[in-house]
Amino acid sequence: MRLMRAALHVKFLACLAGVALAGCAREEAPTRALEPAPAPEPAPVYDALPRLYVAFPEKLDPACRDGKARLFDRCTDQLALFDQARNRAKAEGKTLLVEYGAEWCIWCHVFAAHIKGEHGRFRYTYGSPDAPEERDTATFVEGKWADANAAQELAEYVAASFVVVHIDLEYAPNGAAVLESTGALAHYTRSVPYIFTVDSGGRFSARFQHDPAERRRDGVLDWYRGYDRRNLLEQLKAMREAASVGR
Numbered sequence: 001m002r003l004m005r006a007a008l009h010v011k012f013l014a015c016l017a018g019v020a021l022a023g024c025a026r027e028e029a030p031t032r033a034l035e036p037a038p039a040p041e042p043a044p045v046y047d048a049l050p051r052l053y054v055a056f057p058e059k060l061d062p063a064c065r066d067g068k069a070r071l072f073d074r075c076t077d078q079l080a081l082f083d084q085a086r087n088r089a090k091a092e093g094k095t096l097l098v099e100y101g102a103e104w105c106i107w108c109h110v111f112a113a114h115i116k117g118e119h120g121r122f123r124y125t126y127g128s129p130d131a132p133e134e135r136d137t138a139t140f141v142e143g144k145w146a147d148a149n150a151a152q153e154l155a156e157y158v159a160a161s162f163v164v165v166h167i168d169l170e171y172a173p174n175g176a177a178v179l180e181s182t183g184a185l186a187h188y189t190r191s192v193p194y195i196f197t198v199d200s201g202g203r204f205s206a207r208f209q210h211d212p213a214e215r216r217r218d219g220v221l222d223w224y225r226g227y228d229r230r231n232l233l234e235q236l237k238a239m240r241e242a243a244s245v246g247r
Contacts, residue, residue, distance in 0.1 A: 051116050052159035054092070056085035057166065065171065068135065069103050070125060071112055072168035079174040079181065085165035086202055095243045096202075097162040097236075100179065101193035102170040104132045106225060107210070108193045114227050115164070115236075117155025120146045122226070132170060140224050145215055150229040157233060161240050162197075197243040206242035208235055 057073040064075040073081060082098070089096040101108035104127030113122050125137040158164070169175045169192065179185040184196050184204040195208035213231040217224040 052155050053115065053162060053164055054088060054094075054159075055164045055166065056081055056088070066133070068125075071099075071108060071166045072101070072103055072170075072172070073166075074103070074168050074171040076172055077174050078167050078172050079177050081172075082165055082167065082178045082181075082202075085163050086198070089163035090200060092163065094161060094163050095240045096198050097158075097164045097195070097239070098167055098178070098182075098184070098198065099164065099193050099195050100167045100169055100175070100184075100188075102129075102132065102168060104128055104135075104170075105192050108166075110225050110227065111193055111195065112164075112166075114151075114229065114232060115154060115158045117151045119148055119151035140226075142224065142226060143217075145226060145228075147229060150233075154229045154233050154236075158236065161236070197239040199243045199245070205245070206239040208239065 057076065060069050060073060061067075061075065064073065086096050099108060099111060106124055106126040109124045109126055110122070113124070120142050122140045122142070123137065124140065125135050127133070127135050167175050167178050176185075179188055179194075182196075182198050182202055182204050184194070184198075184207075187196070187204060187207055188194055191210070193210075197205045197207075199205045213227045213235060215224070215226045215228055
C-alpha cells in the first residue's frame with residue numbers, strides 16, 4: 001500500500017512564481033492500493049473514448065523529458081503552442097479554451113476526461129507538486145453520478161464550440177508568458193488547473209469556477225474526484241458567451 005498523491009495545500013517551486021494548487025492541491029489522498037503506471041506512449045491520451053474536440057498539443061513527443069506526459073507538451077514553446085491553437089480556433093469559428101496546469105495535477109486530467117465525454121470509470125496518472133516527477137495510476141468509479149447522456153451532451157458541446165489548449169506551467173518555456181500576453185495573469189489565483197477562455201483577439205474573457213462544479217468522495221476505499229457535468233456545461237456556455245462579446 002502506498003500513499004496516493006493528490007497533493008493539498010503544498011507550495012510549488014519558487015521558480016514557478018509560487019503556484020498554489022486549486023483542485024490539485026486542496027486534498028491529501030487516503031492510502032489505497034495503486035496500479036502500476038503504464039508505459040510511456042504518444043497522444044492521444046485518454047483511450048477509453050475517441051476525443052471529439054480539437055486539442056493542442058495535437059500529439060506528444062515521447063522523446064520529451066521522460067516521455068510520460070499525457071496532456072501537456074513540456075518541451076515546446078508555449079506561446080507558439082497557444083498561437084497555433086488560437087489560429088485553429090479562428091479558422092473553425094470556435095472559442096479557444098485554455099487549461100493552464102501540469103502533468104502531476106489530477107484535476108487537470110479530470111477536466112480533460114470529462115470534456116471528452118468519459119463517464120463511469122476513469123483511469124488517471126498523476127502526481128504531486130512537491131514530487132512532480134513521481135506518478136501514480138489509479139482507476140476511479142463514478143458511481144451514482146455516472147450519466148451517459150450528460151457526458152455525451154458535454155462532449156458534443158465542447159467539440160462544436162471549442163479548441164482546447166493545454167499550457168504547461170512546469171517545464172516548457174513561456175507558459176507564464178501566455179498568461180501575461182492574454183491578460184489572464186490579472187485573474188490568476190495561483191491555483192491549477194486555471195481554465196479560461198479568450199476572445200478572438202486573444203484576450204482573457206472568463207474563467208472556470210472549480211468549486212461549484214466539484215464532485216468528490218473522500219473514503220479510503222471510495223476516493224473519487226469529478227465534476228457535475230450540468231454545472232460544467234453551463235459554465236462553459238457562459239465562458240463561450242463572454243468570449244463572443246469580444247469578437
